[in-house]
Amino acid sequence: MKEITGNIAAGQNKKIGIVVAQFNGVVTDRLLEGAIGQLHKSGVKDDNIVVVHVPGAFEIARTVNCLAKSGKVDGIIALGAVIRGATAHFTYVCEGTTAQLAAATANGKVPVMFGVLMTDTVEQATDRAGGKAGNKGAECATDVLEVLNLEEQINQI
């Protein structure tokens, strides 16, 4: 029986794209810092990281698809912070963004990590952007390297 688990430490030569929403930038800046810092810790060279800033979460998927089709990156991290307001807009931004990114990672050329926070309060978001609940950006950094390595192993079966 062959069992495959991705090796995060094998990220030295990987090219990673990060698409980050500017909306709620106080939170998304922290997510970005976490992602970049973890990529560096995992051996990804700074020259092999490209960061694309988009207006809001709803714009992330289109840019992810554009970056994936470019062939310039091996994997992508999508970062954002959608925080509930007074109207139904939250629901539709979350639903649309989630559906589009799920399709992008399932059907696209490269794996896409879902680092878009969707919270009821600012506190919940800050807790997950370097606070007491960790940093979703850093989590996505290790996740993308793990997925890339396991897919390499699959291709060598």
Ligand SMILES: Nc1c(NC[C@H](O)[C@H](O)[C@H](O)CO)[nH]c(=O)[nH]c1=O
């Ligand atoms: N309310 C939030 C938004 N709203 C903006 C949308 O994402 C989009 O940019 C706009 O509707 C134009 O298409 N975006 C977030 O990232 N976070 C929010 O809390």
Ligand SMILES: CC(=O)[C@@H](O)COP(=O)(O)O
């Ligand atoms: C997630 C949103 O779009 C939301 O922050 C917008 O706030 P509101 O629903 O009060 O317009």
